[in-house]
């Protein structure tokens with residue numbers, strides 16, 4: 001793509017997402033007074049949290065023409081983020097051809113940039129997302145629908161900026177870094193067809209539950225644009241979209257930190273997805289398979305077989321992990337397996353929890369199943385959201401270990417009941433006074449979830 005724009009005190013910054021405050025600050029440091037103003041839509045409380053944790057390098061410098069607006073409690077669009085979106089839309093439409101709109105985007109941007117297409121209301125958008133998420137829709141599916149039903153998404157923000165030059169710096173929180181899906185792609189030409197929205201509703205079996213106004217907007221689009229892109233392809237010429245970070249960076253940093261602490265490490269994948277509980281069980285069965293190899297016993301309960309049969313993990317990968325771990329453990333070293341990605345939860349209960357709570361608790365239940373075999377090993381798992389928020393909870397995630405379930409039993413807490421009710425937050429809050437909850441507060445970044453398992457022989 002050929003792209004020229006002249007930097008001359010003409011940069012307007014528009015930022016939206018959980019991780020954009022630090023990005024705003026970095027652009028201020030680099031561009032100085034070339035930035036003439038802007039608006040950042042960020043989550044409630046993030047400025048205070050970052051200040052309290054001493055992350056001053058992530059706090060933007062004060063500038064009267066730059067507004068920082070907080071909103072979207074619990075990552076759901078609200079009247080505050082709607083008001084901010086309207087201001088952002090007005091700013092974008094006021095730009096001239098000689099202006100540069102520097103857009104900073106990260107995950108969480110969808111809830112922070114809501115502007116439903118009439119007659120859809122904010123409440124109906126919230127309802128639609130809640131229904132889809134409850135039926136385990138992936139974020140890609142949710143955002144495909146958002147792109148067709150909201151003004152600023154699916155390239156709408158770039159479109160509003162008319163002839164201004166649009167440059168977007170994007171921090172990815174979606175597997176595979178799809179620029180059109182992250183924060184619902186406000187500056188990316190949308191090539192998805194509106195028909196896909198109806199297919200997604202059908203596949204999730206939720207068509208009847210989706211508010212009528214949303215169905216109507218999608219149907220109108222289908223008849224209006226049938227067979228074409230929802231936006232003129234010419235938008236591509238003006239928008240330059242660049243991924244500036246993703247979960248591979250976070251995993252690589254965690255991997256280096258583990259090595260520095262003396263662990264032998266293995267990265268299972270940075271694209272873990274599917275049902276959260278499966279990922280928890282996979283990690284725990286890997287621990288079982290590792291211990292089987294170290295002990296050389298003919299296992300009573302074959303974890304390797306379980307990894308292959310129930311989760312389709314290839315024999316090659318299992319052998320690779322177990323032999324690496326076994327060679328470390330045999331020589332007194334510790335082993336660390338890392339993974340990252342974003343799972344889904346098929347919500348059946350009415351409890352409070354998140355993907356990471358489910359991963360931690362389901363891994364603990366497998367540890368309990370394998371407790372006899374694992375008794376000479378110190379095995380811990382941390383599963384957490386890099387943004388510091390695990391679903392609608394106050395924690396980033398939770399720790400799991402080989403005696404967690406036993407500990408809970410001794411405290412008359414039944415893990416299965418909590419897991420079945422999707423109530424993992426309360427489980428972890430209750431057991432041992434919450435010592436296994438991982439509470440960080442908002443971190444100022446957002447590159448999906450991290451899962452870390454350490455395995456060591458007990459001394």
Ligand SMILES: Nc1ncnc2c1ncn2[C@@H]1O[C@H](COP(=O)(O)OP(=O)(O)OP(=O)(O)O)[C@@H](O)[C@H]1O
Pocket residue numbers: 018074075107108109133134139173343344345346347350351352353354355358385387389390391392422423424446
């Ligand atoms: N009670 C619960 N137990 C388990 N998971 C839940 C529960 N309630 C919500 N979730 C899950 O939490 C997730 C929504 O949380 P959140 O809005 O923080 O998502 P996110 O993907 O981390 O946000 P973003 O990507 O926009 O930064 C969904 O995957 C949803 O299924």
Ligand SMILES: O=C(O)[C@H](O)CO
Pocket residue numbers: 106107108109110111139143173174181182183184
């Ligand atoms: O904001 C969003 O849409 C999600 O975090 C994915 O980027």
